[in-house]
Amino acid sequence: MIRIAISGCNGHMGRVVEEICLADPEISIVAGFDLLGNGDHDFPVYSSPAELKDGADVVIDFSSPAALKGLLELARTRRIPLVLATTGYSAEQLAAVDEAARSAPIFRSGNMSLGINLLLELVKRAAAVLGGDYDVEIVERHHHRKVDAPSGTALMLADAAAEALPYRPEYVYDRQSVRKPRDPREIGISSVRGGTIVGDHEVIFAGRDEVIELRHSAQSREVFASGAVRAAKFLAGVRSPGIYSMADLVAATKPL
Ligand SMILES: NC(=O)C1=CN([C@@H]2O[C@H](COP(=O)(O)OP(=O)(O)OC[C@H]3O[C@@H](n4cnc5c(N)ncnc54)[C@H](OP(=O)(O)O)[C@@H]3O)[C@@H](O)[C@H]2O)C=CC1
Numbered sequence: 001m002i003r004i005a006i007s008g009c010n011g012h013m014g015r016v017v018e019e020i021c022l023a024d025p026e027i028s029i030v031a032g033f034d035l036l037g038n039g040d041h042d043f044p045v046y047s048s049p050a051e052l053k054d055g056a057d058v059v060i061d062f063s064s065p066a067a068l069k070g071l072l073e074l075a076r077t078r079r080i081p082l083v084l085a086t087t088g089y090s091a092e093q094l095a096a097v098d099e100a101a102r103s104a105p106i107f108r109s110g111n112m113s114l115g116i117n118l119l120l121e122l123v124k125r126a127a128a129v130l131g132g133d134y135d136v137e138i139v140e141r142h143h144h145r146k147v148d149a150p151s152g153t154a155l156m157l158a159d160a161a162a163e164a165l166p167y168r169p170e171y172v173y174d175r176q177s178v179r180k181p182r183d184p185r186e187i188g189i190s191s192v193r194g195g196t197i198v199g200d201h202e203v204i205f206a207g208r209d210e211v212i213e214l215r216h217s218a219q220s221r222e223v224f225a226s227g228a229v230r231a232a233k234f235l236a237g238v239r240s241p242g243i244y245s246m247a248d249l250v251a252a253t254k255p256l
């Protein structure tokens with residue numbers, strides 16, 4: 001039995017993770033962390049990870065960058081593995097994650113769906129083949145509740161393209177404040193917010209007289225939640241301290 005704690009358990013993603021865990025006979029939910037009280041959960045909900053009493057095998061976090069400090073404290077002092085799915089961390093916070101990963105395994109991904117992992121590979125391949133001659137633009141679309149922009153996934157896609165391009169691109173988020181033609185050595189990232197869009201990412205390679213578009217569209221939050229639960233099981237399999245990603249999970253998964 002894997003003992004899981006859910007950080008952000010009252011939120012949209014936390015609720016879906018809870019449903020998936022409740023339906024899984026290999027998992028027991030031992031605690032939740034959130035700002036407000038217990039709600040209607042069958043497990044205790046603490047406002048701070050420091051209040052966790054009996055420990056957990058893994059914490060799955062879909063909450064806010066504000067929760068990170070307490071979670072990293074659990075990893076550092078109690079060596080509890082973390083699955084960090086929250087997006088919008090600062091550079092300092094990412095450095096703190098790397099530091100805590102010296103004490104416990106930490107799985108981090110701005111997108112827990114398997115499809116995005118494949119898209120990252122396709123983007124690298126396209127950038128390697130087309131890079132230099134085609135302008136790279138990323139458009140991400142999300143629901144109107146989302147607070148961070150650009151999305152964590154858009155940044156991962158930009159990094160994947162950057163890795164394979166023959167130049168070091170600058171990421172451009174704002175075309176409104178300058179008046180100049182597009183620099184070929186840039187990746188433009190645009191954010192759309194509206195309605196209930198779950199999560200949509202498009203990478204555009206625009207060349208002379210042709211455009212190639214690679215797109216992923218999440219149809220429900222389950223794709224992210226089930227990926228995070230798979231990541232938790234992967235970490236619970238006695239991993240050494242370090243940073244893990246979807247690529248590690250896919251590499252460790254036996255083909256069906
Ligand atoms: N990696 C991935 O695949 C995915 C990542 N995400 C990311 O997950 C995060 C959560 O998304 P979503 O569920 O839609 O957001 P919600 O706002 O619905 O849920 C977040 C929950 O976390 C709570 N919370 C806020 N601050 C803290 C804190 N300091 N400690 C504990 N709990 C806290 C919120 O409480 P309150 O409402 O009171 O503020 C809320 O209940 C976002 O960063 C999002 O980008 C989302 C989907 C997929």
Ligand SMILES: O=C(O)C1=N[C@H](C(=O)O)C[C@H](O)C1
Nearest residue numbers: 087110111146151152153199
């Ligand atoms: O906030 C969301 O909802 C999502 N956030 C992630 C991101 O920032 O990329 C992943 C997914 O697209 C949903």
